[in-house]
Amino acid sequence: MGAGPMGESERGESAPRRRVSYWCANGHESRPSFAAEAELPESWDCPRCGLPAGQDQEKPPAVPRTEPYKSHLAYVKERRSESDGEAILTEALEKLRARREL
Structure with a gap:
């Protein structure tokens, strides 16, 4: 060997x-x-x-076509409308205010 x-x-x-x-x-x-x-x-x-x-x-x-970089916010905006976003924000703010009152 x-x-x-x-x-x-x-x-x-x-x-x-x-x-x-x-x-x-x-x-x-x-x-x-x-x-x-x-x-x-x-x-x-x-x-x-x-x-x-x-x-x-x-x-x-x-x-091949390359897709530009998208932020998390861009993906959220694709899935949700402006009114959906406002409703979610209002709900979250109400929960925070309720916790502060305790």
């Missing part, structure tokens, strides 16, 4: 492989290697820019 490199005779034979080209919207090409009998994925993340890449060079996948 040595620390030298192992040859194919010791590891066994490599499975047949195939390289497939994928292109992103920025025109980058990536060529991952797959087993010959493996099912190919429709898209592949570009290792250079991270965008999704497809096999059609002329029509790469569209750039």
